[in-house]
Amino acid sequence: MLIKAPRGTRDILPPDVGQWQFVEGKAAEMCRIFGYQEIRTPVFEHTELFLRGVGEVTDIVSKEMYTFQDRGERSLTLRPEGTAPVARSYLEHKLYGETQPVKVYYIGPMFRYDRPQAGRYRQFHQFGVEVFGADDPTVDADVMVLALKFFRGLGLSDVTLQVNSVGCSACRSAYRTLLQEQLREKVSGLCVDCTDRYEKNPLRILDCKNVRCHELTENVPMMTDHLCQECATHFTAVKQAMDKLGETYLVNPRLVRGLDYYTKTAFEITSSVLGAQSSLGGGGRYDHLLSTIGGPEIPGIGFAIGLERALLAMEAEKVSIPVANTLDAFVATAGDVGADEALAVTMMLRDAGIAADKDYLGRSLKAQLKFADKKEVRFLIILGDEELKLGMATVRDMKNGTQQSVSMTGLTAHLTALVKEAK
RNA sequence: GUGGGUGUAGCUCAGGUGGUUAGAGCACCAGAUUGUGGCUCUGGGGGCCGUGGGUUCGAGUCCCAUCAUCCACCCCA
Missing domain, CATH: 3.40.50.800 (Anticodon-binding domain)
Structure with missing residues (x-):
């Protein structure tokens, strides 16, 4: 116990540090070219920030947070993700008072009390970006392409971008009701997890890995066909921007992200070489997050990429990493x-x-x-x-x-x- | 949180049905005309056999628990 790193954590030893520096360097380089500046926030925050920002019913908040009391009886939490802290910092320092938009990126450790598995750790590292103060569809494309170019820069070729629109508060709740109606007859045939999802988050049923659930939702209406005028226009414009850049992507109407704050554009980047945890990264637009945590109504969008998974994919794809020589x-x-x-x-x-x-x-x-x-x-x-x-x-x-x-x-x-x- | 696999040297692994001082390869260290690396040869240091109980005359080997690890589910990066 004494000389053993805690479960789900690990050391990055000298022979491996070069790979990390390479990946982190690529991230920084790509961000500079795309006009993002680095931001560094604390690794722990007030617990309420994540309760309200990420959403109390999400798995992250309900069962995966490292929460503790400090000596002053404050409830603090090791950050499980980077968006809420960066959003908090943006509000705290009133960066909305400066020239918009604000484009920032971060690289650092995140903490989730999960059961460790291939590509999943309790302390893991993310590279992420956030753009505040711009809801133009080209920003969505800018963010997604940055992620893609980052992976290309690492030498990865087995990378797929999936895109969806999860609508806004108005059209999503209408669609949610519609979906529940459509599935009412079929609930008994769904898997145990999906039975639960029916009430809590019916959209997630569409994303279930279970083949049976997939069959039952075969002919169900999709979110993308029930977007409101504004969301539909936005989604079309995002796709147009991507097409114009010649970037390939897969529209996946079943894609749902686990965090509460997403609106409109949601995307995920996957690799088939990773095993069960195939997601390299994901993100989306969050036009109400800032107001949810007590700020003005300011739109935002971002992504988070798992560095361990990027490294794992590089290893699986046998990408050779240039390592700087040591002694002369x-x-x-x-x-x-x-x-x-x-x-x-x-x-x-x-x-x-x-x-x-x-x-x-x-x-x-x-x-x-x-x-x-x-x-x-x-x-x-x-x-x-x-x-x-x-x-x-x-x-x-x-x-x-x-x-x-x-x-x-x-x-x-x-x-x-x-x-x-x-x- | 749920299910399954695995824990023997720094690493990868051997150790039939329980039986003396637990082995190999690689790695490490030192030698092979006392000032010269890689290859080869020789020798050497290293092991609470994950941990704690139990069964037995006797446990690395069997049983239970526990911890860790791996894979999958859940979820996500």
Whole structure:
């Protein structure tokens, strides 16, 4: 217990950090190009924010939150998602008073008390974006394309975008009633989960994996055919914008997202290489979220992408990740040359911007060579009695095995040139 | 929260029907003309057999519980 990471959490060890930096770097780069700026919010918030923002009847809130009391008796919750906190920050700092729209992105850990599974963790990481203060359909397209280009940038090819419109408060509630009427006769034939959904969230029945439920809803009317004028126009415009960009997508009228706040556009990006948790990311428009948590009526839209899943998909698709090389040079000693002498030389190289290190365990020259080889260091500097007497050092190229004598005074310049050439 | 699989060395795994000091490969460390890596050879360090109970003369092996992990459901990223 003592030396075990808690359930559903894990360490990202040095050999894997490079992949994370690559993915996070891609996200930042893509966002910069798309005109988004980074925002960082706390990892915990007042519990009420999620109760009201995400919705009390959602699974996230009803059974997956890490909620605790602090010493001041406040109920706090480790953020289960990023949209509500960013929306809160936007309101708190009255960013609606500035030039609109506000386009931001975030990268960081989220927490959900779920049972761990392939691609699902209790602490996981999301990259997400939010746009506040613009309800134009081209914003919807902007957001979706950013997500797609991000995945492409990672080298993923098995990526599918599914789009739907879940309507607004007006047309959705009308459709919901219609759907319940249509399904009234068939409720008994649905699976246990769907029987429950019939009352709580009938739209979700359309999304059920159960084949039987799918059959029973075969001829039921779809949301997309019952949108109000405004929502229908918006949805058409979103699709037009995507078409104009030549982006492919699948209209899935059965797509329903789990969070309460979505309106109009809802989308999900999936990969078939992921197993049961096939969703790489998802998002949508939330035109009433801000007012729900106490702000003015301001439209918003965003997405969240699971970084672990992106990494998993990259692994499954065998995408090679460019990893930055570590050390440029390793300083080895032979004979009676002291460790402090080696440290001084190492430091001299570092001061010139060369990534260098030395042996700290008093190992034999042979062992030092072996170490440098394992660490894939290109250049080895050998400091020995003979060299030092002459004010020289031996520089060995580990790649082709050649070596030459270089004067101590010219060592830095010599290596700088070698390292530059090697890169 | 529900169902199923699995827990033996750092990693991947062997250890028929319970029976002496629990093994292999890889990894790690050290040697093989005392100043030179990769290949090869030799040797070495490492194991509360997940944990706690129970059955038994005797448990890595059987039973129960528990924890962890994996997969699926639910849900989602």
